[in-house]
Amino acid sequence: MGELLPFITDTKERRMWFVPESKEHPAKLEIKTFFWLMEKYSQPGDTILDPMSGIGTVHLAATKGRNTIALELSPRFAGLQDENIAKMGEVLGLTGTTQVIQGDCRRILPTIAKGTVDLVIFSPPYADIEKAGIKTGFEEKDGTKMNVGTFGYDDQAANVGNFTIYPLYLDAMKHVYAAVNRVLNIGSYMISVTKDKVEGGERVYIAKDNIRVAMEAGFILDEWHFRNSGFRIRQITPQRRRQEKGTDRPDLNIRMEDLLV
Numbered sequence: 374m375g376e377l378l379p380f381i382t383d384t385k386e387r388r389m390w391f392v393p394e395s396k397e398h399p400a401k402l403e404i405k406t407f408f409w410l411m412e413k414y415s416q417p418g419d420t421i422l423d424p425m426s427g428i429g430t431v432h433l434a435a436t437k438g439r440n441t442i443a444l445e446l447s448p449r450f451a452g453l454q455d456e457n458i459a460k461m462g463e464v465l466g467l468t469g470t471t472q473v474i475q476g477d478c479r480r481i482l483p484t485i486a487k488g489t490v491d492l493v494i495f496s497p498p499y500a501d502i503e504k505a506g507i508k509t510g511f512e513e514k515d516g517t518k519m520n521v522g523t524f525g526y527d528d529q530a531a532n533v534g535n536f537t538i539y540p541l542y543l544d545a546m547k548h549v550y551a552a553v554n555r556v557l558n559i560g561s562y563m564i565s566v567t568k569d570k571v572e573g574g575e576r577v578y579i580a581k582d583n584i585r586v587a588m589e590a591g592f593i594l595d596e597w598h599f600r601n602s603g604f605r606i607r608q609i610t611p612q613r614r615r616q617e618k619g620t621d622r623p624d625l626n627i628r629m630e631d632l633l634v
Contacts, residue, residue: 375596375597375598375599375632375634376598376599377598377599377600377601378405378406378409378598378599378600378601378632379600379601380600380601380602380603381403381405381406382403383401383403383404383405386404386405387401387404389464390404390433390457390460390461390464390465391428391457391460391461392453392456392457392460394453394456395428395453395457398427398428398450398453400427400496400498401427401428401430402427402430402494402495402496402566403600403602404430404433406566406600406630406632407430407431407433407434407494408433408437410494410564410632411433411434411437411439411492411494412437414492414494414562414564414634415434415439415491415492416491417437417438417439417468417469418438418439418440419439419440419491419492420439420440420441420442420489420490420491420492421434421439421440421441421442421490421491421492421493421494422441422442422443422444422485422490422492422493422553422556423441423442423443423444423493423494423495424444424478424481424482424493424495424549424552424553425444425445425446425478425495425496425497425498425533425549426443426444426445426450426454426473426495427445427450427496428450428453428454428457429443429445429450429453429454429457429458429473431443431494431495432454432457432458432461432471433461433465434469435458435461435467435468435469435470435471436461436465436466436467436468436469437468437469438468438469439469440469440470440471440472441469441470441471441472442472442474442485442490443471443472443473443474444474444476444478444481444482445473445474445475445476446475446476446477446478446532447475447532448475451473451474451475454473455473458471458473478549478552479545479548479549479552482549482552482553482555482556483552483555485556486556487555487556488556488557488558488559489556489558490556490557490558490561491557491558491561492561492562492563492564493553493557493561493562493563493564494564494566495564495565495566496565496566496567497533497546497549497565497566497567497583498532498533533545533546533549539577543582543583543586544586546583546586546587547586547587547589547590548590550563550586550587550589550590550591550592551590551591553590554590554591554592562595562634563587563592563634564632564633564634565583565587565633566600566630566631566632566633567579567580567583567630567631567633568580568602568627568629568630568631569627569631570627571611571625571627574615574620574625575625576624576625576627579631580597580631580633583633584633587633594633594634595634596634597631597632597633597634598631598632598634599629599630599631599632600629600630600632601628601629602628602629602630603628604626604628608626608627612625612626
């Protein structure tokens, strides 16, 4: 296998380097993990692409002499990336170039020249699979401000993160991986950060399934690292229910993210 990264949080760095609205994104790649992957698999001057870039953690690479390309379907999060790039530049300084392209990566990737990307790092969205919610704003009702929220990343049906049918999600990811493979330099790496889930009392092996569809798209698994992501609050109640029913098992208590190279 590969290396095991410890449990760490990036709350302090997020607050210093990103605008406050960034916390609304439900699945942010942990900053120290991103830097570890970037340093291990790229060199200054390389171009790093994130095809599903959210609030733009990938642009931190531009503070370390890399050039970044970020594709993002949600106009809201793509807009936040511009603000985050400005803040990174102000606090850390930018020594590489940055580019934000708003739209579906499955449409944009074929327009990028073949072999022009040196590394891809991203966390495939699976928010609706995880039933993670995001705050989208507030509305006033009867004099009371109420949070308006949605499941997933936004309300766009095309967003892979909003797919509720798992085989359709995997099929969409296969097309994403194939498009990513096309733009990568020969011999370059794609790193996909995933995490398994529990559904219907059984573990769903999201990492293994992503490996399978990536291999069908032409990739070869080179390394498999892990990051201790801790035991999340939303996991406590399901675990307690399993314990009460006597159906709890060690494999259902998921504390690791999979860093697939």
